[in-house]
Amino acid sequence: MTETDEIVEVKDLTKIFPKSIGLRRGGRGGTALSGITFKAKRGEVIALLGENGAGKTTLLKIIATLISPTSGSVKVMGYDVTKQDTLVRSHVTFTTNSERSFYYRLDGWSNLRFFCGLYGMRMDEVRENVEPYLDALSMRKAMDISYMYMSTGMRRKLAFLRTIAIDKEVMLLDEPTSNMDPSSAEEVSSIIRRMRKSGRKAVLLSTNNLEDAEKLADRVLILSGGQLVFSGKPPSKNTMKGIIEITLNDSAFVDMTKVLPGARKTIDGEGAHYIKECDDAVTELNSAIDRLRGSGVPITSARIIQQSLQELFITKTRSD
Numbered sequence: 001m002t003e004t005d006e007i008v009e010v011k012d013l014t015k016i017f018p019k020s021i022g023l024r025r026g027g028r029g030g031t032a033l034s035g036i037t038f039k040a041k042r043g044e045v046i047a048l049l050g051e052n053g054a055g056k057t058t059l060l061k062i063i064a065t066l067i068s069p070t071s072g073s074v075k076v077m078g079y080d081v082t083k084q085d086t087l088v089r090s091h092v093t094f095t096t097n098s099e100r101s102f103y104y105r106l107d108g109w110s111n112l113r114f115f116c117g118l119y120g121m122r123m124d125e126v127r128e129n130v131e132p133y134l135d136a137l138s139m140r141k142a143m144d145i146s147y148m149y150m151s152t153g154m155r156r157k158l159a160f161l162r163t164i165a166i167d168k169e170v171m172l173l174d175e176p177t178s179n180m181d182p183s184s185a186e187e188v189s190s191i192i193r194r195m196r197k198s199g200r201k202a203v204l205l206s207t208n209n210l211e212d213a214e215k216l217a218d219r220v221l222i223l224s225g226g227q228l229v230f231s232g233k234p235p236s237k238n239t240m241k242g243i244i245e246i247t248l249n250d251s252a253f254v255d256m257t258k259v260l261p262g263a264r265k266t267i268d269g270e271g272a273h274y275i276k277e278c279d280d281a282v283t284e285l286n287s288a289i290d291r292l293r294g295s296g297v298p299i300t301s302a303r304i305i306q307q308s309l310q311e312l313f314i315t316k317t318r319s320d
Contacts, residue, residue: 007091007169007202008040008063013072015058015226032058033226036072042169043199045192047213047234048206050223051317056206057097059223060172063204064094076170090119093163094172099155108143108150108158116165129165136187137161152179160188171195173205177212185212192216214309224317235307242281243305246274246288254297260288271300 013036019029033055040046048056061067062074065085073080079087102111116126134140139161142154150158156179163171176192177185189212195201196218207213213220214234222230235241246260249271256263256274263276278284281304292299307315 006039006041007077008204009073009075010039010059010063011037011073013037013059013062013074014070015055015062015067016070031226033062033069033223036223036228038221038228038231040170040202040204042202043196044218045196045203045205045216047217047220048204048223049208049210049213049220049313050206052208054223054317055226056223057174060094060174060204060206063170064092064172065089066094091168092170092172093166093168095159095163095174095176097156097159097174097178099152101159102147102155104148105146107146108139108161111147111158112162112165115162119166121166126165129167130161133161133164133187133191136191137184153181153184156180157184157188160191164191169201171201171203173203175207176205177207177209189216210309210313220309222313222316229316230312234309235312236309240280240282242278243307244274244276244278244281244285244288244302245305246285246292246302247271247300248274248292249298249300254292254295259291259295260284 013033014031015033016031017029036055036059038046048059050056058067062069062081063076065081065088068082075081076088077091079091081088103114106114112126112130113123116123134143137157137160139154139157142150142158145154147155147158156176160173160176163173173192177188180188192203192205193216195203196216205216214236217234218237219232220230220234221228232241244260244263246263247270248254256265260274260276263274266273266275276284285302285304289299289302
């Protein structure tokens with residue numbers, strides 16, 4: 001496998017929890033993920049966005065081989081998560097947001113010694129991997145504290161340090177900056193950016209922080225009700241994509257289905273507005289303007305509206 005290949009491949013993934021499991025968890029079971037398909041490359045950061053219960057954590061857990069898919073396929077480095085789970089785990093690290101992922105009576109170093117040892121790592125390797133980040137994350141003294149006495153923010157940073165220490169090609173982060181102070185959260189974001197720049201890893205992170213996603217992600221996946229409703233660059237990194245709005249006098253006679261196919265029409269006191277979301281907004285707008293001018297139709301206004309990630313998120317997750 002070359003350095004440019006996709007190292008995570010998810011195809012038509014569905015996860016259905018039985019009702020019995022759902023009831024024990026206080027729910028009714030049901031479909032957590034439905035028909036999810038995407039790929040992740042080395043050097044790419046993908047942000048998973050969605051409302052609570054949208055399926056973000058379930059997706060990460062399936063890639064990490066912690067739970068099995070109901071149908072579809074997930075491959076990491078070419079290995080199937082169901083049939084070759086041991087091989088998959090040798091290429092994946094997963095930072096969970098659960099505080100029960102460490103031993104409470106052990107200090108930070110002892111916890112890292114145990115969990116990294118499961119990957120066959122020596123303690124000198126562990127220290128070498130995390131040493132550059134201890135001061136930046138304000139964790140040097142905290143590493144000698146028992147986990148039970150660590151603050152929530154310290155626990156989150158220890159989980160992130162464990163992921164750094166293990167150092168695998170696929171990094172799965174479940175809300176990595178939650179409960180961190182702003183300085184530590186920014187440092188975690190900076191570390192993730194450096195990892196992306198190295199081109200060695202694929203990073204998949206779930207977050208409810210849209211600002212983090214906007215800054216960090218090369219691509220965002222928006223989940224709603226277990227379905228993938230959007231996959232693409234964050235709006236700030238996709239200068240071609242936008243919403244075209246053309247306003248004409250409401251008495252203008254023109255067949256807009258030919259001028260701007262797929263546009264929807266609204267009318268107010270300013271005239272008739274034709275609105276369309278486009279992948280190449282500049283090209284489509286210029287083409288529409290040329291057609292209108294060629295037909296002698298006066299244009300009141302024409303513009304491209306760039307959606308923010310928040311606006312995109314609300315649009316894609318809004319229930320009909």
